[in-house]
Amino acid sequence: MEKILVVEDDKDIRDILKIYLKTGFFEIWEAENGKQAFEVLENKEPDLVILDLMLPDINGLDICKNIRIKYKYPIIMITAKTSDQDKIAGLTYGADDYITKPFNPLEVLARVKAQLRRYKEYWKGSNEKNTIYYKGLILDRNSMHVNLNGINLKLTPTEFKLLEILLLNKGQVLSGEKLFHLLREDEYYSKSTNTITVHIRNLREKMKESFERPEYIKTVWGVGYIIED
Template sequence: MDFVNILVVEDEKNISDVIEAYLIKEEFNVFSASDGEMALEFFNSEDIHLIILDLMIPKISGEELCKRIRTTSDVPIIMLTAKTHEDDRIEGLSIGADDYVLKPFSPRELVSRVKALLRRSYPNSRPVAEKLSFNSGDLEIEVDKMIVRKNNEDINLTTNEFKILLTFISHQNQVLSREQLIELSFGQDYDGFDRTIDTHIKNIRYKIESNSKSPEYIHTIYGSGYKFTVKKQ
């Protein structure tokens, strides 16, 4: 995928402008709609690859718009809402949303979720970043080929381990809980136990760290989760 068209449906201009600015910085093409009718027009006339959809929008509600789109398309949808009740989140996912972000939110986290959802939804397309290198080439990753190298030697990660590693890389220097790692790596429908993350991370450390007992990449933040850090180049 040489370009990605993202439709942002948000009636609060200040929020829409911030989202658009962060997405454009990542070289996405952005279409902005301030109500449901305008969003539907964009969706029917443009090749949209992902939708960021606020639930509280004029003319056609976010829920109704999602239902209409789902009758004809499986385009990835991230819902934005100030509704914090669990039932609202479950309803949003049940009518076809792929991810659910509560307001207020971090624009950087939203962009990371966009990238993660695009990778899951278009696995055969060119990823946003194809090659990554850390600590002067100590750790190298070819994302599209799922190749990981340590000191120029290929190492074998399972598919789940690779997904978790990409999540860490997308959230460098951020503390991620087990629940966040599961959601960002595998999506809302993952039915594994959160403690399985510990096993995956143990295996990843064994493969990418020079000394897994004294890791330089994946650090345990006791009581909170894990954090991926790299040396400044």
């Protein structure tokens, strides 16, 4: 049974999430503040974390950043803030997705399942070529490791999947909408593609790409993104 850590200071919200997530046969761990979250994470490793941005003691962004130092499991950020800047901050610190309050619990359940499905796929054996090489870049699809010119890149599951998609489609310009659907593999997410821009930016920063003259992920203005063949 997969384990979900819910970090949320509002008990009513925790209870609602627990009810709906249990219908997906998940084991639920709870934390009502950052201190409790760290206590859980010191002794246990969840399969996914649902993390409130605004906690009474520790900022959710700091918790997200701390998790990403060591772990790659998915993080879904919950926020009452609706500005793009706040959402971008969560993705920049390593979150894979965000949900804005008030939310539909069924949507949360769908997103949790989608994130876990994609994450588990990284660890499955495959008959396809498991290692991709490109200009000093090595992407291992089994171990989910990426090495660039001898340096290991610490990518989130979403960043890894996005880079994998671009590499598997070398020579093709992929629009933000196309990348979005290939990444999410779920029509439930079709309402927005702006997260793609943020994930591309994060990837470029971790790869130390020049914005003006990127060597790997190139922008075709008004069309999309490409890794040239």
